[in-house]
Each structure stands twice: as structure tokens, then as C-alpha cells.
Amino acid sequence: xxxxxxxxxxxxxxxxxxxxxxxxxxxxxxxxxxxxxxxxxxxxxxxxxxxxxxxxxxxxxxxxxxxxxxxxxxxxxxxxxxxxxxxxxxxxxxxxxxxxxxxxxxxxxxxxxxxxxxxxxxxxxxxxxxxxxxxxxxxxxxxxxxxxxxxxxxxxxxxxxxxxxxxxxxxxxxxxxxxxxxxxxxxxxxxxxxxxxxxxx
Numbered sequence: 001x002x003x004x005x006x007x008x009x010x011x012x013x014x015x016x017x018x019x020x021x022x023x024x025x026x027x028x029x030x031x032x033x034x035x036x037x038x039x040x041x042x043x044x045x046x047x048x049x050x051x052x053x054x055x056x057x058x059x060x061x062x063x064x065x066x067x068x069x070x071x072x073x074x075x076x077x078x079x080x081x082x083x084x085x086x087x088x089x090x091x092x093x094x095x096x097x098x099x100x101x102x103x104x105x106x107x108x109x110x111x112x113x114x115x116x117x118x119x120x121x122x123x124x125x126x127x128x129x130x131x132x133x134x135x136x137x138x139x140x141x142x143x144x145x146x147x148x149x150x151x152x153x154x155x156x157x158x159x160x161x162x163x164x165x166x167x168x169x170x171x172x173x174x175x176x177x178x179x180x181x182x183x184x185x186x187x188x189x190x191x192x193x194x195x196x197x198x199x200x201x
Contacts, residue, residue, distance in 0.1 A: 125139070171184040
């Protein structure tokens with residue numbers, strides 16, 4: 001049992017030297033990211049040699065090459081004519097429809113609603129109509145951003161907020177004193193009397 005684990009003198013000396021021997025060295029550390037790629041130009045032989053020594057790193061799975069056919073989703077002439085007929089039918093029905101809101105909701109591909117808009121806010125397709133839009137008329141179809149749109153004018157309200165174009169004459173005071181205010185008011189009344197008497201504004 002005493003001889004089962006035994007170290008020879010030579011092994012002991014070698015272990016002692018391994019633990020006690022010291023060496024001094026100097027080295028220069030240059031990170032790879034500090035070396036411009038343009039300064040490194042390996043040859044094909046060097047690259048092939050590196051690949052040969054590191055084949056395990058560059059293993060790829062099995063690949064398959066194949067041809068493919070592309071099918072473009074474009075309407076045929078038959079499709080286009082059928083769609084135009086459908087749009088024309090909707091336009092004709094919209095002109096005689098009495099429940100416009102329900103008809104538009106049932107026929108449109110997108111949510112729609114009745115809207116009140118001022119003339120300046122109307123779609124450009126309607127503002128460009130000669131003579132302006134008329135009550136009860138249907139306009140379109142118009143192709144806008146890849147979509148066909150049909151408009152129906154349900155009513156025209158001409159009772160908007162009244163407006164007037166006016167000119168005015170201003171009289172300012174030289175100071176906030178009551179005397180200056182009275183003088184400016186007297187001058188304004190004098191001008192008003194001249195205008196009421198027929199003088200040009």
C-alpha cells in the first residue's frame with residue numbers, strides 16, 4: 001500500500017522547477033480593430049490554407065438549386081372590362097337611389113358616410129367640375145390613388161354665415177386723455193357727416 005503512490009526524485013525535481021522557475025517577457029498587444037482592412041491583402045493560397053486547416057468552421061448544410069416561375073397578379077382585359085361594367089352599374093343605381101347612406105355602405109369596399117363640407121374642402125375632383133356641382137347629381141367614377149370613387153351631392157346649403165367686404169377709417173388719439181379722445185371723436189363725426197352728405201368714402 002505504501003508503494004501505490006510513489007514519486008521519483010526526478011519527478012520531484014521537475015515539479016519543483018516548474019513551480020519555482022520564472023521568466024520575464026515583453027509583448028505588444030495590437031487589437032484587430034485598429035488594423036485597417038485595406039492594409040491586409042492575403043493571397044488565394046493563404047486563404048485556401050486557412051480553410052483547409054479550419055474545415056469544421058465552414059461546414060454548410062445541403063442546398064438545393066431550383067428554378068421558379070413568377071405569377072404577377074394583374075387584371076386581364078376581361079377582368080378590367082367586368083370591373084368597369086360593375087362601376088358603371090353602381091354609378092347608375094346611385095343616381096336613382098333614395099337611401100344613399102345605406103346604398104353607399106353596402107356597395108363600398110371601405111367605410112363611408114355622409115359628410116357636410118364647405119366648397120374649399122371638397123375633393124379636387126369635384127372642385128374642377130365646370131359650373132360647380134349640382135344637387136342630386138352623381139359624379140365619377142374617379143380613379144384616386146388606385147381606388148375608384150363615386151360622389152353624390154345630396155344637398156347644397158346656401159344659408160351659410162353671411163359675410164361682407166368692408167373698408168374703414170381709423171382715428172387715433174395722441175394720448176389716453178379725455179381731451180384727445182373727444183377731439184378724435186369730433187373729427188370722426190365730421191368725416192361721417194361728409195360721407196352721409198355724399199362725399200366719396
